[in-house]
Amino acid sequence: MIFTYNQKSVGDVLMVILADHQGQKLAAERKGRVTRIYRLDNQQTVAWNIFDASQIADLSGSGQIELSEDSLARFNTELGKEGFTEILEKDAEPKFVVGEITAMAPHADSDHLNICQVRVTDERTLQIVAGAPNAKVGLKTIVALPGAMMPNGSLIFAGQLRGVDSFGMMCSPRELALPNAPQKRGIIELPSTALVGAPFDANKHWSA
Known part of the structure; x- marks a missing residue:
């Protein structure tokens, strides 16, 4: 669940993104003050827009924000007041973490994509389809997990690349908007001592 707020560019609206609509028609x-956005095919809620948001709770920041427990409770009260039964929930898990490529195989329908198995915790390995020319088994890099918002505002959701499931993205320095990022293609390369599952920290994980 992604919370975004940008009063200057969008207005006094808290936007809450729950899921990828996968190209389906929306209603x-x-x-x-509350608008629910949902898929017509299965009625799944994919987003909420809450207007006059600063009148409901104190908000600060521009772009992706974190809500305090008090603010979250106030917005849930607003949803309930209007008759909505769903509730907003904070996702405290980091969305950018250190991952390690543990296996890699060429994509059967591409001359540059690889199907990578990427360990993001001791217990969790994700399949990620990637075209990075420097991807290799054993490489540690930064992974954007499903539900991440990139610095340019794009969202990461589970999906498919040329018919193969992919559950995240391995990031280049440029995609992470890191200072003095090289313009050439390629995911960030971390030292072998980087701890798998550690939250991304630009001061710790990047030096130009």
Whole structure:
């Protein structure tokens, strides 16, 4: 669940992104200050827009933000007041973490994509389709997990690349908007001592 707020560019609206609509047609229903956006095919809620948001709770920041427990409770009260039964929940798990490529195989329908198995915790390995020319088994890099928002505002969701499931993205320095990032293609390369699963820290994980 991604919370974004940009009063200067968008207005006093808290936007909450729950899921990728996967190209399906969307509809919206508004009650009071709250708009629910959902897929027509299965009625799944994919986003909320909450208007006059700063009148409901104190908000600060521009772009992706974190809500305090008090602010979250206030917005959930607003949803309930308008008759919505769903609730907003904070996702405290980091969305950018150190990962290690443990296996890699060529994509059968591409001359540059590889199907990588990437360990992101001791217990969790994700399949990620990637075209980075420097990807190799044993490489440690920064992984954007499903639900991440990139510095340019794009969102990472589980999906498919040429028919193969992919559950995240291995990031280049440029995609992470790191200072003095090289312009050439390639994911960030971390030392072998980097701890798998550690949250991304630009001061710790990057030096130009």
